[in-house]
Amino acid sequence: MEIKQFQAESKRLLDMMINSIYTKKEVFLRELISNASDAIDKIYYKALTDDSLTFDKDNYYIRIVPNKEERTLAIIDTGIGMTKEELEANLGTIAKSGSLAFKQENEIKDGFDIIGQFGVGFYAAFMVADVVTVISKALGATEAYKWESHGADGYTIESTEKAEVGTEIILKLKENTEDESYDEFLDEWRLKEVIKKYSDFIRYPIKMEVTHSKPKDDDSNEYVDYKEEETINSMVPIWKKNKSELTDEDYLNFYNEKRYGFDQPLKHIHISVDGTVRYNAILYIPERAPYDFYTPEYEKGLELYSNGVLIMNKCADLLPDYFSFVKGMVDSEDLSLNISREMLQHDRQLKVIAKNIKNKIKRELENLLKNDRENFEKFYEAFGRQLKFGVYNNFGSEKEVLQDLLLFYSSKEKKLVTLAEYVERMPEEQKYIYYATGDSIDRIDKLPQTELVADKGYEILYFTEDIDEFAVKMLMNYKEKEFKSVSDSDLGIDSPEDQKETEAEEKEYKELFEYMAGVLGDKVKKVKVSKRLKTHPVCLSTEGEVTIEMEKVLNAMPNGQQVKAEKVLEINTHHDVFKSLQHAFENDKEKLELFTKLLYNQALLIEGLPIEDPVAFTNDMCKVMV
Ligand code: ADP
Ligand code: MG
Numbered sequence: 001m002e003i004k005q006f007q008a009e010s011k012r013l014l015d016m017m018i019n020s021i022y023t024k025k026e027v028f029l030r031e032l033i034s035n036a037s038d039a040i041d042k043i044y045y046k047a048l049t050d051d052s053l054t055f056d057k058d059n060y061y062i063r064i065v066p067n068k069e070e071r072t073l074a075i076i077d078t079g080i081g082m083t084k085e086e087l088e089a090n091l092g093t094i095a096k097s098g099s100l101a102f103k104q105e106n107e108i109k110d111g112f113d114i115i116g117q118f119g120v121g122f123y124a125a126f127m128v129a130d131v132v133t134v135i136s137k138a139l140g141a142t143e144a145y146k147w148e149s150h151g152a153d154g155y156t157i158e159s160t161e162k163a164e165v166g167t168e169i170i171l172k173l174k175e176n177t178e179d180e181s182y183d184e185f186l187d188e189w190r191l192k193e194v195i196k197k198y199s200d201f202i203r204y205p206i207k208m209e210v211t212h213s214k215p216k217d218d219d220s221n222e223y224v225d226y227k228e229e230e231t232i233n234s235m236v237p238i239w240k241k242n243k244s245e246l247t248d249e250d251y252l253n254f255y256n257e258k259r260y261g262f263d264q265p266l267k268h269i270h271i272s273v274d275g276t277v278r279y280n281a282i283l284y285i286p287e288r289a290p291y292d293f294y295t296p297e298y299e300k301g302l303e304l305y306s307n308g309v310l311i312m313n314k315c316a317d318l319l320p321d322y323f324s325f326v327k328g329m330v331d332s333e334d335l336s337l338n339i340s341r342e343m344l345q346h347d348r349q350l351k352v353i354a355k356n357i358k359n360k361i362k363r364e365l366e367n368l369l370k371n372d373r374e375n376f377e378k379f380y381e382a383f384g385r386q387l388k389f390g391v392y393n394n395f396g397s398e399k400e401v402l403q404d405l406l407l408f409y410s411s412k413e414k415k416l417v418t419l420a421e422y423v424e425r426m427p428e429e430q431k432y433i434y435y436a437t438g439d440s441i442d443r444i445d446k447l448p449q450t451e452l453v454a455d456k457g458y459e460i461l462y463f464t465e466d467i468d469e470f471a472v473k474m475l476m477n478y479k480e481k482e483f484k485s486v487s488d489s490d491l492g493i494d495s496p497e498d499q500k501e502t503e504a505e506e507k508e509y510k511e512l513f514e515y516m517a518g519v520l521g522d523k524v525k526k527v528k529v530s531k532r533l534k535t536h537p538v539c540l541s542t543e544g545e546v547t548i549e550m551e552k553v554l555n556a557m558p559n560g561q562q563v564k565a566e567k568v569l570e571i572n573t574h575h576d577v578f579k580s581l582q583h584a585f586e587n588d589k590e591k592l593e594l595f596t597k598l599l600y601n602q603a604l605l606i607e608g609l610p611i612e613d614p615v616a617f618t619n620d621m622c623k624v625m626v
Helices: 010-020 027-049 084-092 098-105 121-127 188-199 248-257 348-371 373-396 399-405 419-425 441-445 448-455 466-475 496-508 510-523 548-556 576-587 589-607 614-625
Strands: 062-067 072-077 129-137 144-149 155-160 166-173 206-215 223-231 267-274 278-285 302-306 309-315 327-332 407-410 416-418 432-437 460-463 481-485 526-529 538-543 566-571
Touching: 010 121, 027 062, 027 072, 027 098, 027 121, 027 166, 027 188, 027 309, 062 188, 084 098, 084 129, 084 144, 084 155, 121 129, 188 206, 188 309, 248 267, 248 278, 267 348, 278 348, 327 348, 348 373, 348 399, 373 399, 373 407, 373 466, 399 419, 399 466, 407 419, 416 419, 419 432, 432 448, 432 466, 441 460, 448 460, 448 538, 460 466, 466 481, 466 548, 496 510, 496 526, 510 526, 510 566, 510 576, 510 589, 538 589, 566 589, 576 589, 589 614
Parallel strands: 062 206, 302 327, 432 460, 432 481, 526 566
Antiparallel strands: 062 072, 072 166, 129 144, 129 166, 144 155, 206 223, 267 278, 278 327, 302 309, 407 416, 407 460, 538 566
């Protein structure tokens, strides 16, 4: 049977190429510069194996020449050039990559940075140009050729004159339309910007004439413009340099140049991995959170380069959410790109890199905590909240990664401590890690619920952020020690004797407490004897999973479920107020009701909870006063 060839509708194919691969027009320059760089690389490679060739770096460059009068933009290189056949084959066939073939023929695997592989980049030129002219003279050839195309109609090739080996690509830019401007690609500043953005680390100089101005020679105070050729790209990327050659200042300069942030980074991390997936990365831990960090508008991500060419501005997949504050870049030669070189084809390599990076950041933060506590605390002040969210999110799946990076204020140390430090100091008989919640350290200091725990000499962690308690609920325990709120109705502190005494008291005052509970209705689950109070007459505690602090947070969330903590009103039976309660219970029930409501409202105030009826509360106060 005869096998028929597929017929490609080249007109439509080219159209598709031009209009649907790239999201931004400006990348045409990236593609043409990458091709020019590949062409120079090929000479460089040939010189390695061919003694008759010498590669003097100074003779190899790429030049960009905008011409406003002609509306043309030229990209000129001193690379290997193309013969007539190569022009036909490489530029006349969509999806034919001479560069890929070159790599395969020469069995180039490592160490060479040839970028081309898909054989489509060149056609990006038609996004901005009506006519593309390529004048090329191949290495070792005597003749030069001119290839020219108006796009989908095809191309012509003819002999031409060209003195030097290399290629010159001239784009006749499209006329502006109502919604598209092509003039921008004649503008020095715009060109500089695009070159810097995508091609800063091309290894050969990209030169362009740039306008400067200087004072006139006479005394007129006027300025004249003059042009001077400049190298636009920085060429050697800092991440390819040896760590030992680089100073802190170099890293800081890179941070500023890249505008990763406007602060001074607390720490930089330079990674060079030469394993199954090879990559270089420079990461920064910023000192301060950007103004929009804790908003949904904040976009995490690292810059992603493939062989020094920028592929993606913010590759989100490289960072877990809890390290979203990390800034920087990753460069790898092992990425499988799709043909637009914008998205990644499949992400096995990327996943490996992301996992590596995550572990590295974790280790570096742990080092910072260990060796430079002051700076770690600075970091924690800015980003600790994000770490706690990380513990809480995804049902605590990442808590192991993060738990040793958490800090909480300690009642004993009067400063931030780690969970490990807390557990280390725990007396043997102490069963739980105690914490207290409140709006501020000051407020928690004054909480009556902390009295017993503090009296026992136990350390209390102060939770001042709404996420804190949710995060430890996810942790559940640390080094097998469970967390316990000082407001929990069962603190796990009482000795057997204490418990007996409490039980006896509960029995003795049963009727009084039941009466009080009746007065408060469904506001509390019960009223009981307090073991935790020393000097205060009253406080609230909770039974069950939901604490008062959690109730506050959950109810404050937009469309949050209305949850209720099971509140218990605890009474200090050793306080003088208790005698008044007993007296009122026996002689004046109306007074007991008044006292009960007052005590309940006081307990709410101490907790920082709103009083349901402030007017009734002040009226009750007045009743007591008269
Ligand atoms: P790719 O770069 O992915 O191979 P392109 O469409 O960008 O695909 O280019 C197609 C081919 O044309 C290249 O592989 C290369 O062989 C050739 N080519 C393009 N530009 C140049 C140039 N400036 N100098 C020499 N050869 C070039
Ligand atoms: Mg290319």
